Amino acid sequence: MKVLELKDVHKTYNSSEVKVHAVNGVTLDFDEAEFAAIVGPSGSGKTTLLNLIGGLDMPTSGEITIDGTDLSRLKSSQLIDFRMRNIGFVFQSYNLIPVLSAKENVEFIMLLQKWSKEEREKRTFELLKAVGLSDRVNSRPSKMSGGQQQRVAVARALASRPKFVLADEPTANLDSKSAANLLEIMEKLNHEEKVTFIFSTHDARVVKMAHRVITLEDGKVVSDEVRE
Amino acid sequence: MVAMANTPWATTGVIVYGIDPEREKSVTEIWKKLVPGAGEYPDISRPGEVLISDKCAEILKLKHYIITEDVIDQLRGEKVPENILLRLPDLKETRFRSPKDFRDILKMRFTRRELDRYGNLIAAAALDYRIRNRVLLTLSDGTGTPVQGAFRVCGIYKTTNTGFDQAAIFVNARELAQLCGKDEIMTHEIAILLNDIKEAGNVKDKLEGISSGNSVRTWRELAPDAALMNDYMIMYYFMFIGIIMLALAFGIINTMLMAILERTRELGMLMAIGMNRKRIFSMIMLETIFLTLTGAVTGMIAGWAIVEVLGKTGIHFSGWGEGFEAMGFAARVYPVVTPDFFIFTTLLVVVTAIISSLWPARKALKLNPVEALRTE
Numbered sequence: 001m002k003v004l005e006l007k008d009v010h011k012t013y014n015s016s017e018v019k020v021h022a023v024n025g026v027t028l029d030f031d032e033a034e035f036a037a038i039v040g041p042s043g044s045g046k047t048t049l050l051n052l053i054g055g056l057d058m059p060t061s062g063e064i065t066i067d068g069t070d071l072s073r074l075k076s077s078q079l080i081d082f083r084m085r086n087i088g089f090v091f092q093s094y095n096l097i098p099v100l101s102a103k104e105n106v107e108f109i110m111l112l113q114k115w116s117k118e119e120r121e122k123r124t125f126e127l128l129k130a131v132g133l134s135d136r137v138n139s140r141p142s143k144m145s146g147g148q149q150q151r152v153a154v155a156r157a158l159a160s161r162p163k164f165v166l167a168d169e170p171t172a173n174l175d176s177k178s179a180a181n182l183l184e185i186m187e188k189l190n191h192e193e194k195v196t197f198i199f200s201t202h203d204a205r206v207v208k209m210a211h212r213v214i215t216l217e218d219g220k221v222v223s224d225e226v227r228e
Numbered sequence: 229m230v231a232m233a234n235t236p237w238a239t240t241g242v243i244v245y246g247i248d249p250e251r252e253k254s255v256t257e258i259w260k261k262l263v264p265g266a267g268e269y270p271d272i273s274r275p276g277e278v279l280i281s282d283k284c285a286e287i288l289k290l291k292h293y294i295i296t297e298d299v300i301d302q303l304r305g306e307k308v309p310e311n312i313l314l315r316l317p318d319l320k321e322t323r324f325r326s327p328k329d330f331r332d333i334l335k336m337r338f339t340r341r342e343l344d345r346y347g348n349l350i351a352a353a354a355l356d357y358r359i360r361n362r363v364l365l366t367l368s369d370g371t372g373t374p375v376q377g378a379f380r381v382c383g384i385y386k387t388t389n390t391g392f393d394q395a396a397i398f399v400n401a402r403e404l405a406q407l408c409g410k411d412e413i414m415t416h417e418i419a420i421l422l423n424d425i426k427e428a429g430n431v432k433d434k435l436e437g438i439s440s441g442n443s444v445r446t447w448r449e450l451a452p453d454a455a456l457m458n459d460y461m462i463m464y465y466f467m468f469i470g471i472i473m474l475a476l477a478f479g480i481i482n483t484m485l486m487a488i489l490e491r492t493r494e495l496g497m498l499m500a501i502g503m504n505r506k507r508i509f510s511m512i513m514l515e516t517i518f519l520t521l522t523g524a525v526t527g528m529i530a531g532w533a534i535v536e537v538l539g540k541t542g543i544h545f546s547g548w549g550e551g552f553e554a555m556g557f558a559a560r561v562y563p564v565v566t567p568d569f570f571i572f573t574t575l576l577v578v579v580t581a582i583i584s585s586l587w588p589a590r591k592a593l594k595l596n597p598v599e600a601l602r603t604e
Contacts, residue, residue: 051598054500056500056597056598056601057598077504077505080499080502080503080504080505081502081504083500083501083502084501084502084503085502088501089497089500089501091497091601093493095493095494095496095497095601097494097497097498098494108501109501109502112502112503112507156501157501
């Protein structure tokens, strides 16, 4: 079953007289539990594409359908709610809430969705264990390494059982060991939780681990390769 | 009644108030203003008593200064250094009949600095009112014939209003009537103290209906200058509050705008992962209110403590003291803050906080998550 479908998606920025076609006619679809990398040189439109998929930005034309719901038909308040329930985000610079502990950061989105305390605790510990941070439950982000922070971010992205997780250059700020570790964890969770992971990267080692590699150039898909 | 007061040393014009000492206590506070250790309040059972003020005693030369062995002992008890005390004994048993004489003699003996530190202590210890001294009052009775009566000073009072002090002396109403050759007490003023100052106008209107030609006046009409001063004080008070609240509003707006600017990425992330506008808005509002309340509570406690301390010690406007007293205000001000003022201020602060947090909160709402996430 398709979790995500993009049909001829365009995104054009009108910056000072010059029209920039950041995403130029992308058609893609993703199945459940895919582990896909979007690669391409800087400026090829990776981030823009992820923002469009994540409903953070609206396409100039084209259609994005998540689980049968056309994003362009949602009102902005509905879109926020839809995002919260269906999409997990992992950012390049972790973006954890500095004043909250690892546990509270993961719990936060479940709190927004009004999960009960028991459900929250169960899910939080399950996820922190899965990302190998059972011993850092009460640590603040400032007391953790970049790799640890990014693992908390992955746990947070998965907290509310989203349809898929979008990660924009998740390993860009990490050393190679932490990056490999993070990817392993992501792959494991992809398998265990049956969640689609879509991440952008230009790190060759990360690309190697992806099951599907989509290459973008000038906003167009130039190759879409599925590996076994 | 206007009268002439004489002592063997001086004469001054005064206004004699014939009072019922006990009932007077319920409408004026003269009885609370007695100088400690200088006589007592008139008593209806003791004949021929007069209560005069410190200022009046000074004019009538009843305010004496005298250094005795007791005075020196008392000063020693108050930790006045020996080298100061050593210069006092040769003044012993000399009676100074006015503060000025006494000050002049002290000025010759001590340096300015010594006087600044110990002058007041020495003067207070050496002060000796001539209680029980006779004061002769001369006034004209109903027919215009001068009559004279001898009274003894029973006590000294001191209010903050020098003008009033200088003129007002109090005797028993019945004795004043007898002096004027009347059997009945001559009532020419009935003072009514209301529980609520704001009721003055209403009560006046009601009394006018039954006053049969007697004039009824509120405190505002009796003391227009004090009323004006009071009105100005209230006006200035609101102006100050307004200015302070304006500063507070700017402070809050500035702090919260900075907080939003610093946390743009965090807010972008929160919006991205699904925090809706309502939540973002209430988050900023709540933060502002908590921030303000923390500040307000700290400020209130500090303010209350300062007022408590100053309420005991008083703020002495030494430089402007005479000017203050001439206007009828005390040179030493004892600040008092009522609970409703505290409540009013707290409410005002909270309202100001809420209003001034609207702009920063709106600004946070206008953030675009994509752009917010991109900021460094």
